[in-house]
Structure formats: structure tokens, C-alpha cells
Amino acid sequence: MPDWEKRVRELQKTNRCEPRLRTEHVAEIAGHLEEVYLSQLQGGVDSANAEKRALSEVQDWRVFCTKIFEAQREETMGEMIKKLWLPSLVILILSIAGISGALVNGMFPHGFALNSQVALLLYVPWIFGSFALGILGALCARRIGAGQGATALLFLLPACTLIALFLAWPPVTWSLVSLYPGRLVAYLAECLTMWGVIPGVATLVGVMTARKMSRKSAS
């Protein structure tokens, strides 16, 4: 008896199906192929031909995978956005909680203070935390059925909010602008890089790592 789940995964791989079928779909399709195979055997067909006939149920695996993906996506773009809101919000809240902890401990939202040991002890773990949050968010999003493309966008809301937050944070922004008017561009660039781009990239790397992990486990 062929291992049908393995066969389905192999067929997806050899036909370069993208996006790949979900684990439960692989199991269900493998079950269907097995039923066809067994019914052929019962009808007196030899095992090699029974396998061929079962596999002939799908002519083009790439088209099939795309159709399944589209069927899942059908009328659910709004649903997908809803699904992404929750993990995005969790990442954002935890990220802000982490940075608040850093701020309470005397770290200012600009790069000048990063020379201090406290800032490095808080900033670096926060960046690693953003990476971990990316993994967590992507795993949550996949679990509630968000597609891979949509999951990759998870980092956007936290990154954009952090950038907006630090750019629009009046006490620090305006005091620094008034103190160092000539350094405004450098200050903004520093803020964007340290408090938006770097954590955003760390979250994105986390999301991509989770995607890679789930792909590996699926194959």
C-alpha cells in the first residue's frame, strides 16, 4: 500500500505547487486517493494500475493547489484582514510593552543613549524579542488560517505604528529639535532606523523563519 500522504507531498514538491496545501488538506486528499486505489484493487485491477488510476484523479497538481488556495480565499479577504489584526495587535502590544520597560529604565528613544550599558541590555533583548514576536505572530496567523502572503505582512502594523509613535512623540521630538535644530535630519533618520526599521526587520525575519519552519514540517 503506497503512503498516500507522502505521495501527495512529493507531488506538490515535484510540481512546484505554491502555495502548498495545508496539512489537513494533504491528509484528506491522501485519504481520497487511498479510497480510489482500494476500490480499484477491489475491482480486480493490479496495484500498479490502481495507483496510476488513483493519481489520474488530478491532472495538474499546480492548478489543483491553486484552485484549493483560491477556494479558501474566496470571499474572505475581509476575513483574512480580520485574522491578521489579532496577531499584529499582539505583536504591537508586546513590542510596546517591551519598549516601555526600556523607557522606564531610563533609555531614551534615540540612539545617543545606546552607549550606556542599561540601554544595550534593554535594546538588544528588545530586538531579539521582536524576532521572537515575529515567529509567534506568524505561527498564530497560520493556525487561524491566514495565507502565507498575508502572514508576511504581519510586521507592517507594528513597524509602522512604532515609527509613527516615535516620530510623533512630542516631549522627546520637540525638545531634541529645539536643542539640536541642526541635527533634525540625523535625529529622524536615527529614530526611523532604531525604533522602526530594525525592530520591523527583526519581526519580518521572525515571520520568515516561522514560514520556513512550517514549510519544512509540511514537506
Added chain:
Amino acid sequence: METEPLHGYEIAKRIEEESNGLLKFTLASLYPMLYSLEKRGLVAGSWETTKAGRKRRLYRLTSAGKKQLQPLKKEWGRFFAALHRLAGVTHA
């Protein structure tokens, strides 16, 4: 599915049997449709383990699916009756 939950292979088999082999649903045509119906809340799937230890997914019509099916049945009835009249085909 209207009367009892069925799994994918069974659905395909029933359609083929009840249409005297005229309508055939392969795996490739059946599952995208089933998943689409499930996404729209018209059918609901649940996993069960057979006595042989095999896992399979059973589909049943939801109440929303039943509601949608009734007017469709009437519409199809009218459509096929019209075709019969046009083609001049009558029941034996």
C-alpha cells in the same frame, strides 16, 4: 449531505451512481468546491476515525446550506422543466 454526512470520496461516488455515470467528480474538481462551500458556511466538515483506523473528513449540510438549497432546487426544477418543454422530451 442533505440527509446524512458524507466524506469526499462518498460524495463523488454517489453523484456518479445517482446520475448513472453521467456526472463524474474527480478529486481535482470536488475538493476546491467543497472547501469553497465550507468557507461560505454552507457545509461543515469534521474529522472521524473509521473502524480500520483511517481518518477521514465528513461533510454535512449546515442550516445555512439547507436554506440555500431549497430555492436552488426549485430553480433547477423550473429550469429542467423548461428544457424538457423546449426539447419536446417527455418522461417515459
